[in-house]
Amino acid sequence: MKSKSLLVILVLIIIGGFIFFKDYNSIQTQDEAVAASWSEVINQYKRRADLVPNLVNTVKGYATHEKxxxxxxxxxxxxxxxxxxNADQLTDPTLFSKFQQAQSDLSSALSRLIAVSENYPDLKANTLYQDLMSQLEGTENRITVARGRYIETVKNFNSYIRTLPTKWVADILGQQTKQQFTVDNEKQISDAPAVNFGQ
Incomplete structure:
Protein backbone atom coordinates (compact mmCIF):
# COMPACT_ATOMS: atom_id res chain seq x y z
CA MET A 1 0.00 0.00 0.00
CA LYS A 2 2.85 2.34 0.87
CA SER A 3 4.59 1.73 -2.46
CA LYS A 4 1.33 2.46 -4.29
CA SER A 5 1.05 5.85 -2.51
CA LEU A 6 4.67 6.65 -3.36
CA LEU A 7 4.00 5.75 -6.98
CA VAL A 8 0.97 8.07 -7.11
CA ILE A 9 3.00 10.89 -5.52
CA LEU A 10 5.84 10.31 -7.95
CA VAL A 11 3.45 10.37 -10.93
CA LEU A 12 1.87 13.60 -9.64
CA ILE A 13 5.33 15.19 -9.22
CA ILE A 14 6.30 14.16 -12.75
CA ILE A 15 3.03 15.52 -14.19
CA GLY A 16 3.43 18.76 -12.17
CA GLY A 17 7.01 19.13 -13.35
CA PHE A 18 5.97 18.52 -16.94
CA ILE A 19 3.24 21.19 -16.70
CA PHE A 20 5.61 23.64 -15.02
CA PHE A 21 8.33 23.29 -17.65
CA LYS A 22 5.85 23.35 -20.52
CA ASP A 23 4.28 26.55 -19.21
CA TYR A 24 7.67 28.04 -18.39
CA ASN A 25 8.86 27.49 -21.97
CA SER A 26 5.63 28.85 -23.44
CA ILE A 27 5.80 31.97 -21.26
CA GLN A 28 9.39 32.60 -22.37
CA THR A 29 8.47 32.11 -26.04
CA GLN A 30 5.53 34.50 -25.82
CA ASP A 31 7.54 37.03 -23.81
CA GLU A 32 10.14 37.03 -26.59
CA ALA A 33 7.37 37.51 -29.17
CA VAL A 34 6.15 40.58 -27.24
CA ALA A 35 9.70 41.96 -27.10
CA ALA A 36 10.15 41.41 -30.84
CA SER A 37 6.86 43.09 -31.72
CA TRP A 38 7.72 45.99 -29.39
CA SER A 39 11.08 46.38 -31.13
CA GLU A 40 9.25 46.73 -34.44
CA VAL A 41 6.98 49.43 -32.97
CA ILE A 42 10.03 51.33 -31.68
CA ASN A 43 11.80 50.88 -35.02
CA GLN A 44 8.91 52.48 -36.91
CA TYR A 45 8.53 55.33 -34.41
CA LYS A 46 12.28 55.98 -34.72
CA ARG A 47 11.97 56.04 -38.49
CA ARG A 48 9.27 58.69 -38.18
CA ALA A 49 11.30 60.72 -35.69
CA ASP A 50 14.29 60.61 -38.05
CA LEU A 51 12.17 62.07 -40.86
CA VAL A 52 10.99 65.03 -38.78
CA PRO A 53 14.15 67.20 -38.92
CA ASN A 54 14.32 66.92 -42.72
CA LEU A 55 10.63 67.71 -43.02
CA VAL A 56 10.90 70.71 -40.66
CA ASN A 57 13.92 72.09 -42.54
CA THR A 58 12.18 71.71 -45.88
CA VAL A 59 9.04 73.46 -44.65
CA LYS A 60 11.11 76.13 -42.89
CA GLY A 61 12.49 77.30 -46.23
CA TYR A 62 8.99 78.06 -47.52
CA ALA A 63 6.85 78.72 -44.47
CA THR A 64 8.83 81.48 -42.75
CA HIS A 65 5.77 82.79 -40.89
CA GLU A 66 4.95 79.44 -39.26
CA LYS A 67 7.62 79.47 -36.56
CA ASN A 86 12.31 48.83 -23.61
CA ALA A 87 10.56 45.46 -23.60
CA ASP A 88 11.39 44.86 -19.93
CA GLN A 89 9.48 48.03 -18.97
CA LEU A 90 6.24 47.12 -20.74
CA THR A 91 4.59 46.28 -17.41
CA ASP A 92 4.97 49.89 -16.16
CA PRO A 93 1.68 51.70 -16.93
CA THR A 94 3.02 55.18 -16.07
CA LEU A 95 6.04 54.94 -18.36
CA PHE A 96 3.97 53.36 -21.12
CA SER A 97 1.41 56.15 -20.83
CA LYS A 98 4.15 58.81 -21.07
CA PHE A 99 5.56 57.08 -24.14
CA GLN A 100 2.15 56.88 -25.79
CA GLN A 101 1.39 60.54 -24.98
CA ALA A 102 4.71 61.71 -26.46
CA GLN A 103 4.02 59.78 -29.68
CA SER A 104 0.50 61.20 -29.81
CA ASP A 105 1.84 64.74 -29.34
CA LEU A 106 4.26 64.23 -32.23
CA SER A 107 1.44 62.92 -34.43
CA SER A 108 -0.65 66.01 -33.60
CA ALA A 109 2.25 68.37 -34.28
CA LEU A 110 2.94 66.68 -37.62
CA SER A 111 -0.75 67.00 -38.53
CA ARG A 112 -0.57 70.75 -37.84
CA LEU A 113 2.61 71.01 -39.93
CA ILE A 114 0.96 69.22 -42.84
CA ALA A 115 -2.10 71.47 -42.55
CA VAL A 116 0.12 74.57 -42.62
CA SER A 117 2.01 73.29 -45.66
CA GLU A 118 -1.26 73.24 -47.59
CA ASN A 119 -1.03 77.06 -47.65
CA TYR A 120 2.23 76.97 -49.62
CA PRO A 121 1.77 75.67 -53.19
CA ASP A 122 5.50 76.02 -53.95
CA LEU A 123 6.31 73.83 -50.98
CA LYS A 124 3.80 71.18 -52.03
CA ALA A 125 5.40 71.15 -55.49
CA ASN A 126 8.90 70.68 -54.06
CA THR A 127 10.14 67.17 -54.89
CA LEU A 128 12.05 66.85 -51.58
CA TYR A 129 8.88 67.72 -49.68
CA GLN A 130 6.84 65.27 -51.76
CA ASP A 131 9.41 62.54 -51.12
CA LEU A 132 9.43 63.24 -47.37
CA MET A 133 5.63 63.22 -47.25
CA SER A 134 5.57 59.92 -49.12
CA GLN A 135 8.08 58.45 -46.66
CA LEU A 136 6.09 59.82 -43.72
CA GLU A 137 2.86 58.32 -45.05
CA GLY A 138 4.55 54.95 -45.55
CA THR A 139 6.01 55.14 -42.05
CA GLU A 140 2.63 55.97 -40.52
CA ASN A 141 1.23 52.87 -42.25
CA ARG A 142 4.12 50.78 -40.89
CA ILE A 143 3.48 52.16 -37.41
CA THR A 144 -0.16 51.12 -37.67
CA VAL A 145 0.80 47.60 -38.75
CA ALA A 146 3.50 47.29 -36.06
CA ARG A 147 1.13 48.50 -33.35
CA GLY A 148 -1.50 46.03 -34.55
CA ARG A 149 0.98 43.15 -34.32
CA TYR A 150 2.08 44.31 -30.88
CA ILE A 151 -1.53 44.52 -29.69
CA GLU A 152 -2.21 40.96 -30.88
CA THR A 153 1.01 39.59 -29.35
CA VAL A 154 0.35 41.26 -26.00
CA LYS A 155 -3.25 40.03 -26.02
CA ASN A 156 -2.00 36.47 -26.50
CA PHE A 157 0.67 36.83 -23.79
CA ASN A 158 -1.64 38.46 -21.24
CA SER A 159 -4.38 35.88 -21.85
CA TYR A 160 -1.89 33.04 -21.56
CA ILE A 161 -0.39 34.11 -18.23
CA ARG A 162 -3.84 34.71 -16.74
CA THR A 163 -5.15 31.18 -17.36
CA LEU A 164 -4.65 28.25 -15.00
CA PRO A 165 -2.34 26.47 -14.44
CA THR A 166 -0.05 28.89 -16.31
CA LYS A 167 -1.00 31.70 -13.90
CA TRP A 168 0.67 29.82 -11.06
CA VAL A 169 3.86 29.41 -13.07
CA ALA A 170 3.73 33.08 -14.15
CA ASP A 171 3.31 34.13 -10.52
CA ILE A 172 6.31 32.03 -9.49
CA LEU A 173 8.36 33.66 -12.28
CA GLY A 174 7.08 37.14 -11.41
CA GLN A 175 5.58 37.64 -14.87
CA GLN A 176 3.11 40.52 -15.13
CA THR A 177 0.75 41.54 -17.88
CA LYS A 178 2.20 43.87 -20.53
CA GLN A 179 0.75 47.30 -21.24
CA GLN A 180 -1.47 47.73 -24.24
CA PHE A 181 -1.96 50.71 -26.53
CA THR A 182 -5.14 52.62 -25.86
CA VAL A 183 -7.14 55.16 -27.81
CA ASP A 184 -6.01 58.69 -26.98
CA ASN A 185 -9.45 59.98 -26.08
CA GLU A 186 -11.48 56.90 -25.26
CA LYS A 187 -14.36 58.79 -23.60
CA GLN A 188 -14.79 61.11 -26.57
CA ILE A 189 -15.00 58.30 -29.13
CA SER A 190 -17.43 56.33 -26.99
CA ASP A 191 -19.94 59.20 -27.10
CA ALA A 192 -22.22 59.18 -30.13
CA PRO A 193 -21.58 62.17 -32.37
CA ALA A 194 -24.26 64.84 -32.39
CA VAL A 195 -25.61 65.37 -35.88
CA ASN A 196 -27.87 68.32 -36.49
CA PHE A 197 -28.88 69.01 -40.10
CA GLY A 198 -31.18 71.84 -39.02
CA GLN A 199 -28.33 74.29 -38.49
Missing part, protein backbone atom coordinates in the same frame (compact mmCIF):
# COMPACT_ATOMS: atom_id res chain seq x y z
CA UNK A 68 5.20 78.37 -33.81
CA UNK A 69 4.17 75.21 -35.68
CA UNK A 70 7.77 74.37 -36.54
CA UNK A 71 8.75 74.83 -32.88
CA UNK A 72 5.89 72.56 -31.76
CA UNK A 73 7.03 69.82 -34.12
CA UNK A 74 10.66 70.15 -33.02
CA UNK A 75 9.69 70.12 -29.32
CA UNK A 76 7.41 67.09 -29.79
CA UNK A 77 10.20 65.22 -31.57
CA UNK A 78 12.62 66.06 -28.73
CA UNK A 79 10.10 64.77 -26.18
CA UNK A 80 9.72 61.52 -28.14
CA UNK A 81 13.49 61.09 -28.09
CA UNK A 82 13.69 61.66 -24.35
CA UNK A 83 11.23 58.89 -23.41
CA UNK A 84 12.81 55.50 -23.87
CA UNK A 85 10.94 52.30 -23.03
Missing amino acids: EVLTQVTDARAKVGSIQI
Whole structure:
Protein backbone atom coordinates (compact mmCIF):
# COMPACT_ATOMS: atom_id res chain seq x y z
CA MET A 1 0.00 0.00 0.00
CA LYS A 2 2.85 2.34 0.87
CA SER A 3 4.59 1.73 -2.46
CA LYS A 4 1.33 2.46 -4.29
CA SER A 5 1.05 5.85 -2.51
CA LEU A 6 4.67 6.65 -3.36
CA LEU A 7 4.00 5.75 -6.98
CA VAL A 8 0.97 8.07 -7.11
CA ILE A 9 3.00 10.89 -5.52
CA LEU A 10 5.84 10.31 -7.95
CA VAL A 11 3.45 10.37 -10.93
CA LEU A 12 1.87 13.60 -9.64
CA ILE A 13 5.33 15.19 -9.22
CA ILE A 14 6.30 14.16 -12.75
CA ILE A 15 3.03 15.52 -14.19
CA GLY A 16 3.43 18.76 -12.17
CA GLY A 17 7.01 19.13 -13.35
CA PHE A 18 5.97 18.52 -16.94
CA ILE A 19 3.24 21.19 -16.70
CA PHE A 20 5.61 23.64 -15.02
CA PHE A 21 8.33 23.29 -17.65
CA LYS A 22 5.85 23.35 -20.52
CA ASP A 23 4.28 26.55 -19.21
CA TYR A 24 7.67 28.04 -18.39
CA ASN A 25 8.86 27.49 -21.97
CA SER A 26 5.63 28.85 -23.44
CA ILE A 27 5.80 31.97 -21.26
CA GLN A 28 9.39 32.60 -22.37
CA THR A 29 8.47 32.11 -26.04
CA GLN A 30 5.53 34.50 -25.82
CA ASP A 31 7.54 37.03 -23.81
CA GLU A 32 10.14 37.03 -26.59
CA ALA A 33 7.37 37.51 -29.17
CA VAL A 34 6.15 40.58 -27.24
CA ALA A 35 9.70 41.96 -27.10
CA ALA A 36 10.15 41.41 -30.84
CA SER A 37 6.86 43.09 -31.72
CA TRP A 38 7.72 45.99 -29.39
CA SER A 39 11.08 46.38 -31.13
CA GLU A 40 9.25 46.73 -34.44
CA VAL A 41 6.98 49.43 -32.97
CA ILE A 42 10.03 51.33 -31.68
CA ASN A 43 11.80 50.88 -35.02
CA GLN A 44 8.91 52.48 -36.91
CA TYR A 45 8.53 55.33 -34.41
CA LYS A 46 12.28 55.98 -34.72
CA ARG A 47 11.97 56.04 -38.49
CA ARG A 48 9.27 58.69 -38.18
CA ALA A 49 11.30 60.72 -35.69
CA ASP A 50 14.29 60.61 -38.05
CA LEU A 51 12.17 62.07 -40.86
CA VAL A 52 10.99 65.03 -38.78
CA PRO A 53 14.15 67.20 -38.92
CA ASN A 54 14.32 66.92 -42.72
CA LEU A 55 10.63 67.71 -43.02
CA VAL A 56 10.90 70.71 -40.66
CA ASN A 57 13.92 72.09 -42.54
CA THR A 58 12.18 71.71 -45.88
CA VAL A 59 9.04 73.46 -44.65
CA LYS A 60 11.11 76.13 -42.89
CA GLY A 61 12.49 77.30 -46.23
CA TYR A 62 8.99 78.06 -47.52
CA ALA A 63 6.85 78.72 -44.47
CA THR A 64 8.83 81.48 -42.75
CA HIS A 65 5.77 82.79 -40.89
CA GLU A 66 4.95 79.44 -39.26
CA LYS A 67 7.62 79.47 -36.56
CA GLU A 68 5.20 78.37 -33.81
CA VAL A 69 4.17 75.21 -35.68
CA LEU A 70 7.77 74.37 -36.54
CA THR A 71 8.75 74.83 -32.88
CA GLN A 72 5.89 72.56 -31.76
CA VAL A 73 7.03 69.82 -34.12
CA THR A 74 10.66 70.15 -33.02
CA ASP A 75 9.69 70.12 -29.32
CA ALA A 76 7.41 67.09 -29.79
CA ARG A 77 10.20 65.22 -31.57
CA ALA A 78 12.62 66.06 -28.73
CA LYS A 79 10.10 64.77 -26.18
CA VAL A 80 9.72 61.52 -28.14
CA GLY A 81 13.49 61.09 -28.09
CA SER A 82 13.69 61.66 -24.35
CA ILE A 83 11.23 58.89 -23.41
CA GLN A 84 12.81 55.50 -23.87
CA ILE A 85 10.94 52.30 -23.03
CA ASN A 86 12.31 48.83 -23.61
CA ALA A 87 10.56 45.46 -23.60
CA ASP A 88 11.39 44.86 -19.93
CA GLN A 89 9.48 48.03 -18.97
CA LEU A 90 6.24 47.12 -20.74
CA THR A 91 4.59 46.28 -17.41
CA ASP A 92 4.97 49.89 -16.16
CA PRO A 93 1.68 51.70 -16.93
CA THR A 94 3.02 55.18 -16.07
CA LEU A 95 6.04 54.94 -18.36
CA PHE A 96 3.97 53.36 -21.12
CA SER A 97 1.41 56.15 -20.83
CA LYS A 98 4.15 58.81 -21.07
CA PHE A 99 5.56 57.08 -24.14
CA GLN A 100 2.15 56.88 -25.79
CA GLN A 101 1.39 60.54 -24.98
CA ALA A 102 4.71 61.71 -26.46
CA GLN A 103 4.02 59.78 -29.68
CA SER A 104 0.50 61.20 -29.81
CA ASP A 105 1.84 64.74 -29.34
CA LEU A 106 4.26 64.23 -32.23
CA SER A 107 1.44 62.92 -34.43
CA SER A 108 -0.65 66.01 -33.60
CA ALA A 109 2.25 68.37 -34.28
CA LEU A 110 2.94 66.68 -37.62
CA SER A 111 -0.75 67.00 -38.53
CA ARG A 112 -0.57 70.75 -37.84
CA LEU A 113 2.61 71.01 -39.93
CA ILE A 114 0.96 69.22 -42.84
CA ALA A 115 -2.10 71.47 -42.55
CA VAL A 116 0.12 74.57 -42.62
CA SER A 117 2.01 73.29 -45.66
CA GLU A 118 -1.26 73.24 -47.59
CA ASN A 119 -1.03 77.06 -47.65
CA TYR A 120 2.23 76.97 -49.62
CA PRO A 121 1.77 75.67 -53.19
CA ASP A 122 5.50 76.02 -53.95
CA LEU A 123 6.31 73.83 -50.98
CA LYS A 124 3.80 71.18 -52.03
CA ALA A 125 5.40 71.15 -55.49
CA ASN A 126 8.90 70.68 -54.06
CA THR A 127 10.14 67.17 -54.89
CA LEU A 128 12.05 66.85 -51.58
CA TYR A 129 8.88 67.72 -49.68
CA GLN A 130 6.84 65.27 -51.76
CA ASP A 131 9.41 62.54 -51.12
CA LEU A 132 9.43 63.24 -47.37
CA MET A 133 5.63 63.22 -47.25
CA SER A 134 5.57 59.92 -49.12
CA GLN A 135 8.08 58.45 -46.66
CA LEU A 136 6.09 59.82 -43.72
CA GLU A 137 2.86 58.32 -45.05
CA GLY A 138 4.55 54.95 -45.55
CA THR A 139 6.01 55.14 -42.05
CA GLU A 140 2.63 55.97 -40.52
CA ASN A 141 1.23 52.87 -42.25
CA ARG A 142 4.12 50.78 -40.89
CA ILE A 143 3.48 52.16 -37.41
CA THR A 144 -0.16 51.12 -37.67
CA VAL A 145 0.80 47.60 -38.75
CA ALA A 146 3.50 47.29 -36.06
CA ARG A 147 1.13 48.50 -33.35
CA GLY A 148 -1.50 46.03 -34.55
CA ARG A 149 0.98 43.15 -34.32
CA TYR A 150 2.08 44.31 -30.88
CA ILE A 151 -1.53 44.52 -29.69
CA GLU A 152 -2.21 40.96 -30.88
CA THR A 153 1.01 39.59 -29.35
CA VAL A 154 0.35 41.26 -26.00
CA LYS A 155 -3.25 40.03 -26.02
CA ASN A 156 -2.00 36.47 -26.50
CA PHE A 157 0.67 36.83 -23.79
CA ASN A 158 -1.64 38.46 -21.24
CA SER A 159 -4.38 35.88 -21.85
CA TYR A 160 -1.89 33.04 -21.56
CA ILE A 161 -0.39 34.11 -18.23
CA ARG A 162 -3.84 34.71 -16.74
CA THR A 163 -5.15 31.18 -17.36
CA LEU A 164 -4.65 28.25 -15.00
CA PRO A 165 -2.34 26.47 -14.44
CA THR A 166 -0.05 28.89 -16.31
CA LYS A 167 -1.00 31.70 -13.90
CA TRP A 168 0.67 29.82 -11.06
CA VAL A 169 3.86 29.41 -13.07
CA ALA A 170 3.73 33.08 -14.15
CA ASP A 171 3.31 34.13 -10.52
CA ILE A 172 6.31 32.03 -9.49
CA LEU A 173 8.36 33.66 -12.28
CA GLY A 174 7.08 37.14 -11.41
CA GLN A 175 5.58 37.64 -14.87
CA GLN A 176 3.11 40.52 -15.13
CA THR A 177 0.75 41.54 -17.88
CA LYS A 178 2.20 43.87 -20.53
CA GLN A 179 0.75 47.30 -21.24
CA GLN A 180 -1.47 47.73 -24.24
CA PHE A 181 -1.96 50.71 -26.53
CA THR A 182 -5.14 52.62 -25.86
CA VAL A 183 -7.14 55.16 -27.81
CA ASP A 184 -6.01 58.69 -26.98
CA ASN A 185 -9.45 59.98 -26.08
CA GLU A 186 -11.48 56.90 -25.26
CA LYS A 187 -14.36 58.79 -23.60
CA GLN A 188 -14.79 61.11 -26.57
CA ILE A 189 -15.00 58.30 -29.13
CA SER A 190 -17.43 56.33 -26.99
CA ASP A 191 -19.94 59.20 -27.10
CA ALA A 192 -22.22 59.18 -30.13
CA PRO A 193 -21.58 62.17 -32.37
CA ALA A 194 -24.26 64.84 -32.39
CA VAL A 195 -25.61 65.37 -35.88
CA ASN A 196 -27.87 68.32 -36.49
CA PHE A 197 -28.88 69.01 -40.10
CA GLY A 198 -31.18 71.84 -39.02
CA GLN A 199 -28.33 74.29 -38.49
